[in-house]
Amino acid sequence: MKRLDTRDADFETAFTALLDSREEQGQEVNKPVADILSAVRREGDAALCALTERFDNLAVTPQTLAFTPDEVAQARAQVSQDLLDALDVAARRIEDFHRKQLPADIRYTDDVGMTLGMRWIPLDAAGLYVPGGKAAYPSSVLMNAIPAKVAGVQRLAMCVPTPSGVINPLVLAAADRAGITEIYRVGGAQAVGAMAYGTQTIRPVDRIVGPGNAYVAEAKRQVFGHVGIDSIAGPSDVVVIADSGSDPRVIALDLLAQAEHDELAQSTLITPDAAFADTVIEAVEKELGVLSRAAIAGASWARNGAVLITRDMREAVELANRLAPEHLELMVDDPEALFAHVRHAGAAFLGRFCPEAVGDYVGGPNHVLPTSRTARFASGLSVHDFMKRTTFLSGGPDALRRIGPSAVALAHAEGLEAHALSVSARLDALAAKTANA
Ligand SMILES: NC(=O)c1ccc[n+]([C@@H]2O[C@H](COP(=O)([O-])OP(=O)(O)OC[C@H]3O[C@@H](n4cnc5c(N)ncnc54)[C@H](O)[C@@H]3O)[C@@H](O)[C@H]2O)c1
Ligand SMILES: N[C@H](CO)Cc1c[nH]c[nH+]1
Ligand SMILES: [Zn+2]
CATH class of the missing domain: 1.20.5.1300 (Single alpha-helices involved in coiled-coils or other helix-helix interfaces)
Incomplete structure (x- = not known):
């Protein structure tokens, strides 16, 4: 973890290194991902099965790549009613929010008598990547699938890794709730390659969306152009701007909530209060002593964690804009005043009782968000990602x-x-x- 103070002479150098660090970490996977993609493109199912055995420790054949309707029904039957109800709360709220995103067509006749317009048309086929290496993400099933359904996409193909053949039944229950019927037990770059180029079993799609680890994010980047992608939604990151009006333990938990996703995740606290910063650092260490995913969270905090001490809140927001985080929490009394100055963030969480984890599950806006500073030019997953526009001229x-x-x-x-x-x-x-x- 790096503790930097904007008043220090070498702050700018250290902060620039922090900005560059995750991009550099991402580059480590370029070559292995390129090799995986070309194997899948060349050999189709044979490569997909071999890579699934190698990376997910699962022996599959082309016949067992897809989950059967019976397997999905059995998984759903294992899920408690309480969890199905929670899934339903999430699904309804996500659907309500995304329905509001449906764009309107344009059509008008101009002064020379031409009729001009633009029609929104859903994609024919979308590929949904649902991560599953280090944790199960039923919430990401809903976040991927619901906007696609709202947009009117006809075919949805979902890929999810099942390490050693194990899948959390809630993932399949969520797919069932969202109306996905084509689900494959493949993950990583090989899943992205299969959806992009097609194999004997998996037909290619038009756009691949969804979050994933560094391999998945890089694979999406490399297949872009052959198919569309949503954004680079790789290892998670969060910037928390907070003052001493918040409980340091709560802020520490917000930082650890992203850190526990992945060793490559990044959690950053920005505060003008140095004493508060130190109390949060202590609280992080204390929580790491008891968290179930302390190994991952601790590695992320040690490698990518940062605490930035600023002169004031305006400087805090300026640094947050430069970090362009996936998630930005404004844990202060008047978050709207700070939010007015925010230009780069995938999603913002305003107020002490609106933690990012609520947005992960049940807020309504999408949790598939641009990472690694790509919020400078990209946005979170939306209904628009599942549609395209055709303009027309008639005269x-x-x-x-x-x-x-x-x-x-x-x-x-x-x-x-x-x-x-x-x-x-x-x-x-x-x-x-x-x-x-
Ligand atoms: N940005 C977002 O919107 C968002 C949302 C949810 C989750 N996430 C991120 O998704 C990620 C989930 O990661 P995960 O690992 O749990 O699941 P994952 O499904 O993304 O990755 C697992 C796959 O990675 C591949 N892989 C692992 N090690 C490899 C290696 N050495 N070489 C080649 N391939 C390898 C394997 O094929 C495996 O199936 C986390 O980084 C999390 O932060 C991001
Ligand atoms: N925080 C992740 C987005 O970066 C999404 C997620 C799903 N489940 C828990 N969290
Ligand atoms: Zn999360």
Whole structure:
């Protein structure tokens, strides 16, 4: 863990190193991921099965890659009613929020008489990656699938790793709740490769979405262009801006809630109060003594944890903007005042009683969010990720007479004769018709 004070002479150097550190960690997986993707592209199911045996310790055949409807029903039957109810609370709230994102088409007739517009069309097929290496993520099943359903995607294919063949039944219950019927027991870069290029068993999709570890995130980056992707939603990160009005233990737990996802996760506290910072650091160490996932959380905190002490809250927000976190918690009395200055964050959590973990499960907005500073240019998963736009133009002779000559002039200026003729031939025909009338 790094403890930095903006008043220190070497702060800027240390902070720049912090900004670069996770990108550098991500680069370690470029080559292994490229090898996995090319094996899946070349050999299809054979590579998929061999890689699943190697990385997930699971012997599969093309016939057993998919979960059967019976397996899904049996898994659902193992889940308690309380958990199914909790799943339902989450699903309803996620659906309500995402329904509000449905975009409206555009259609209007302009002053030259052309009708112009833009139509939103759902994707034909989406691939949903649900992580499953170090933890089970039924919540990510809902976060992936519900916006896709709301958008109207016809085919959803879900991939989830099952280390040593074990799957948390709630994952399959969540898939069932979301109406997913095509579920494969594959994970990592090989799952992304299968959904991108297709194999004998898994048909390719048009866009791959969902969170995952560094291998999954890098695989999505590498297949982008062949298929669409949502964003780089890799190992989680959080920035917590807090003052001493919060219980240090609660802030420590918020930091550890991200750290426990992955050794590569990153948790950062920013506060103007140095004494408070030190109490939170102590509380983190204390909680690490009792947390069940202390090995992962402790490794993440040691490797990527950071505590930044600022001159004031405005400086705290400026540093948060530079970190462009996946999650930003504003644990202060007047969070809206700080939020007004936030420019880069995947999702913001405003107020002492709105922890990020609520957003992970039941808040409503999506928890699949851009990581590793990509919130500078990317956003969380939404209904829009499952749709694309087709613009349209419709015009008759009058409109062509009015704007056609400008098109002809510009086509000549670009040296594109066929373009110019395509328009002028029509204009000539119209002129001849008028002359003959
Ligand atoms: N950003 C988000 O929106 C978001 C949401 C939820 C979870 N997450 C992140 O998802 C990740 C989940 O990670 P996970 O590991 O639990 O599950 P995962 O499913 O993402 O990864 C497991 C797979 O990684 C592959 N893998 C592991 N080690 C490998 C190696 N050495 N070489 C090649 N492949 C290897 C295996 O194929 C395995 O099936 C965490 O980093 C968590 O922070 C992010
Ligand atoms: N915090 C993760 C997003 O980065 C999502 C998640 C799912 N379950 C628990 N947490
Ligand atoms: Zn989480």
